[in-house]
Amino acid sequence: MIVIVLPDIAAEDFLLAQAKQGNDEALRDIYQQYFTPVYQYIRLRVDNKQEAEDLASEVFFKMIKAFRGRHAPRHSLRGWLFKTALHVIFDHYGSRQKFTTEALDDWLPADTDPDPETQFIRKLDIQRAQMAMRRLSLEQQEVLILRFGQMLSLKETADIMGKQVNAIKALQLRAINSLRRILAEMRMEFSHG
Amino acid sequence: MADMRLAEILDDCINRLNRGETVADCLRLYPEYQRQLLPMLEAGRLARRMTLSVTTTEAQARVNMRFEQALSQPALLRGRSSATLHLITWAAIFILLIGLFGGSLLAFSQTAIPGDTLYGVKQWSETTALALTGNSRTLQEQFAQRRIQETQQLVKLQRPADITFSGIIEKIGQTTLIVQGLTVQIPIDTPALAPGMRVEIKARTDANGAIFALDIQETRQMIPASATPMPTTTPLPTSTLLPTLTLTPVPDLSVMNTMTIPDNPLPTATLPPPAIFPPPNQNQPHVPQPSCQPNTPCEPRLETTLLPICAPGIAAPCRPNPANQNNPNLPPCQPSGTPFPCVPIQPNGNPVMCNLNGTPAPCPPRTPAPNTTPQPRPMLLPTVTLRPFNTPPNLPVCNNNGTPAPCQPRPPAPNTTPQPRPTVMPPTGDNTTPIPPCGIEKPCLPPPNPGENLLPNAENRPPEQPMPPGGNLPPPENARPPDITPPPSPPRPGNNG
Incomplete structure (x- = not known):
C-alpha cells in the first residue's frame, strides 16, 4: 500500500519563517522533511547512488547558505528545493541528462485489474518502467516525475520548469499519451515474445 | 478543443490524486472519459511508483552527517557576511558618488553668475553657509562682494539679468549713481540719496552692459570692510582728564x-585759573x-x-x-x-x-562723510x-x-589760510583800540593769567621763551595785560557805516 504524505502548507510556511530568522532547528526540520523527495528526484535522474547523495547534500548546503544569506526562498519551500535540485543536476551533468538506467532498489507489486493495459502497467517491473520513461523527452520525464512522482502542484511544476501553467497542462497530457504509446509498444513486444 | 478539455480533466485528476483521492473517485467525476482516463492515470502513477521505489534510508544516514557539519560550519556564514559586506560596499560607493557629485556641483556653482543654471545652487550654498554660521558678518561681506563681482561680470558679458547688490554710494549724478565702482542708471523719481549712503539696489543689466536700478533701499545692515566706516563710539575720556566742577x-x-x-x-579779576x-x-x-x-x-x-x-x-x-x-x-x-x-x-x-x-x-x-545721517555727538x-x-597765533x-x-568783521568767504596775526594793542581805556580782523566771533586764545602758569609742561614751551624765575610767563608782545579790565566795546566798522 502506498502511503502518501501530503505537504502541509501551513507547517512549510512556519518552517520557512523560522529558517529565515536563523533558526538552525528549523533548517534541520526542513532537511528531515524534504530529504527523501529531493533524493528520490535526484536518484531518478542520476545513475550513481553516491552521486545522488552528493547532489542531494549540495542541495541542502545551498539551502543553508540561502537562509543565512540574502537568497532565502520567499514562498514554496518545496518548489525552491526541487528547483535547486534541478539546477544541481544540470550543473553536474548538463541539460541532456535523462533518467537513470541503473536498476532501482525496489518495485511495488501491481494489483489485479480487468483492464489489460492497466494490468500490464501495474505488472510492469521497474526495469521496463525505466526503459519506457527513458524514451520520453526530458521535459516529459520531468513533468511526470514532478506532477506524479513528487505530487507538486501545477504552479510549482511550472515554476521549477520555467514554463506557463497552461504549457504544463498540455505538456503533462502529451507526456502521458507518449508513455501510453511506449507502454503499448512494449506490451505488444511482450505479448509477442 | 477536445485535447484542451482532456488536459483540464487530466490535470484535475492529478490534483485529486495528489490530495489523497483515488483513481476511482476521479473516474466517477468524469464517467464519459473513464476509458481514456484510467490508462492515463495508471501511466502517471508509474512515475509515482518509480519515485517511491527509491529507498533513501542509507543515503539519508550518510548525508545527515554532512548536513550537520555544514550547519555548524562558520564558513557557511560567509553568505551573510558577504551580503553585509556587499551592502556596505554599495553604500560606500553611493555615499562617495553623492559626495563627489555634490561637491563638484558646489564647486562648479561658485563661479556661476545670474542666468547660469548653477546660480541657484550657489545661492543655496550661501544661504546654508550663513545659516550654519549664524549670519557671519565676514561671510555677509564676502557674499556682498561676490554680488558686486557678479554684476561686473554681467556688465562685461553684456548679459541681461536681474541682480541685487549693496554698497556705498560713491557719487551721484543726474541719472546715475556710482556704487562700488558700478555705474547704475536710476529712475527720475528716486528718493533723495547722498554720497556715503549704504544702499541695496535691485537692478537689471541689459545687453548693452548698462545697469538699471529697479529699487534702491538704504540699508545699514552691514558695512563692508572697504567701505567708509560709520562713526563709532569714541572711548570716553576718563574723569581724570576732565576738569571737574x-x-x-x-x-x-x-x-x-x-x-x-x-x-x-570781563571778570578777569575774579576768574581763577x-x-x-x-x-x-x-x-x-x-x-x-x-x-x-x-x-x-x-x-x-x-x-x-x-x-x-x-x-x-x-x-x-x-x-x-x-x-x-x-x-x-x-x-x-x-x-x-x-x-x-x-x-x-x-x-x-x-x-x-x-x-x-x-x-x-x-x-x-x-x-567725505560716510553718510548724511546725523552723526553721534563726538567726544x-x-x-x-x-x-x-608769546607764541604768535593766528587768532585774536x-x-x-x-x-x-x-574783532573786525571780515569777508564771509572763509579759507584755511592762516589769518594774519591780529595786532592786539594794550588797552588804553579809549575806543580807539585796534580791533583785529575776524568774523563776528572767532576762536581766540585765552588771556594769560599772571599768577598762574597755564602751560601744562615745559615741552610746550618755546625754547626761546625761558620760564622766568617767578614762574609766571611774561606777557606776550603786544598782548594785553591780564589784569586790566576789558576795554569798552569799540564801535565796529561795519556798524559804524
Missing part, C-alpha cells in the same frame, strides 16, 4: 552761553574738526552749537546738574556727568570748531595744547572769560 570753581557762567557779549565787562587742566595728549584719537571745505563757508555743526562757552579748561555747567536741569540753554553733560571741555585747540594751533553762529573758522579740508577730548602767549586773544574779543 569740584576742582574748578566756576564763575557766573550764565553769560558764557552767549557769544555776542563783547561789551560785557584752572587748577587742573589736562596735559596735551598727542595720541588722542579724535578731535572734532569743522566740517567745511577749503575756501568754502563752514557748515555749522550741531554739536558745535551745543558746546559751552567758557574759559579754556574751565568746566561749564551742564544740564544733568540738578541746579541746571531746567535750563534748556545749557548743553547736556557728558555721559560721565562732567561737562565738555571748552574750545579745545589742536596741537597744530588751529582752532577746532566753527564759531557758534556759523561763521567760518579756520578749518582743515572736509573729508570732545581735552586734547589741547595751551599755546604760550580772547577775553578773560573765554569769549572772543571784539
Whole structure:
C-alpha cells in the first residue's frame, strides 16, 4: 500500500519563517522533511547512488547558505528545493541528462485489474518502467516525475520548469499519451515474445 | 478543443490524486472519459511508483552527517557576511558618488553668475553657509562682494539679468549713481540719496552692459570692510582728564552761553585759573574738526552749537546738574556727568570748531562723510595744547572769560589760510583800540593769567621763551595785560557805516 504524505502548507510556511530568522532547528526540520523527495528526484535522474547523495547534500548546503544569506526562498519551500535540485543536476551533468538506467532498489507489486493495459502497467517491473520513461523527452520525464512522482502542484511544476501553467497542462497530457504509446509498444513486444 | 478539455480533466485528476483521492473517485467525476482516463492515470502513477521505489534510508544516514557539519560550519556564514559586506560596499560607493557629485556641483556653482543654471545652487550654498554660521558678518561681506563681482561680470558679458547688490554710494549724478565702482542708471523719481549712503539696489543689466536700478533701499545692515566706516563710539575720556566742577570753581557762567557779549565787562579779576587742566595728549584719537571745505563757508555743526562757552579748561555747567536741569540753554553733560571741555585747540594751533553762529573758522579740508545721517555727538577730548602767549597765533586773544574779543568783521568767504596775526594793542581805556580782523566771533586764545602758569609742561614751551624765575610767563608782545579790565566795546566798522 502506498502511503502518501501530503505537504502541509501551513507547517512549510512556519518552517520557512523560522529558517529565515536563523533558526538552525528549523533548517534541520526542513532537511528531515524534504530529504527523501529531493533524493528520490535526484536518484531518478542520476545513475550513481553516491552521486545522488552528493547532489542531494549540495542541495541542502545551498539551502543553508540561502537562509543565512540574502537568497532565502520567499514562498514554496518545496518548489525552491526541487528547483535547486534541478539546477544541481544540470550543473553536474548538463541539460541532456535523462533518467537513470541503473536498476532501482525496489518495485511495488501491481494489483489485479480487468483492464489489460492497466494490468500490464501495474505488472510492469521497474526495469521496463525505466526503459519506457527513458524514451520520453526530458521535459516529459520531468513533468511526470514532478506532477506524479513528487505530487507538486501545477504552479510549482511550472515554476521549477520555467514554463506557463497552461504549457504544463498540455505538456503533462502529451507526456502521458507518449508513455501510453511506449507502454503499448512494449506490451505488444511482450505479448509477442 | 477536445485535447484542451482532456488536459483540464487530466490535470484535475492529478490534483485529486495528489490530495489523497483515488483513481476511482476521479473516474466517477468524469464517467464519459473513464476509458481514456484510467490508462492515463495508471501511466502517471508509474512515475509515482518509480519515485517511491527509491529507498533513501542509507543515503539519508550518510548525508545527515554532512548536513550537520555544514550547519555548524562558520564558513557557511560567509553568505551573510558577504551580503553585509556587499551592502556596505554599495553604500560606500553611493555615499562617495553623492559626495563627489555634490561637491563638484558646489564647486562648479561658485563661479556661476545670474542666468547660469548653477546660480541657484550657489545661492543655496550661501544661504546654508550663513545659516550654519549664524549670519557671519565676514561671510555677509564676502557674499556682498561676490554680488558686486557678479554684476561686473554681467556688465562685461553684456548679459541681461536681474541682480541685487549693496554698497556705498560713491557719487551721484543726474541719472546715475556710482556704487562700488558700478555705474547704475536710476529712475527720475528716486528718493533723495547722498554720497556715503549704504544702499541695496535691485537692478537689471541689459545687453548693452548698462545697469538699471529697479529699487534702491538704504540699508545699514552691514558695512563692508572697504567701505567708509560709520562713526563709532569714541572711548570716553576718563574723569581724570576732565576738569571737574569740584576742582574748578566756576564763575557766573550764565553769560558764557552767549557769544555776542563783547561789551560785557570781563571778570578777569575774579576768574581763577584752572587748577587742573589736562596735559596735551598727542595720541588722542579724535578731535572734532569743522566740517567745511577749503575756501568754502563752514557748515555749522550741531554739536558745535551745543558746546559751552567758557574759559579754556574751565568746566561749564551742564544740564544733568540738578541746579541746571531746567535750563534748556545749557548743553547736556557728558555721559560721565562732567561737562565738555571748552574750545579745545589742536596741537597744530588751529582752532577746532566753527564759531557758534556759523561763521567760518579756520578749518582743515572736509573729508567725505560716510553718510548724511546725523552723526553721534563726538567726544570732545581735552586734547589741547595751551599755546604760550608769546607764541604768535593766528587768532585774536580772547577775553578773560573765554569769549572772543571784539574783532573786525571780515569777508564771509572763509579759507584755511592762516589769518594774519591780529595786532592786539594794550588797552588804553579809549575806543580807539585796534580791533583785529575776524568774523563776528572767532576762536581766540585765552588771556594769560599772571599768577598762574597755564602751560601744562615745559615741552610746550618755546625754547626761546625761558620760564622766568617767578614762574609766571611774561606777557606776550603786544598782548594785553591780564589784569586790566576789558576795554569798552569799540564801535565796529561795519556798524559804524
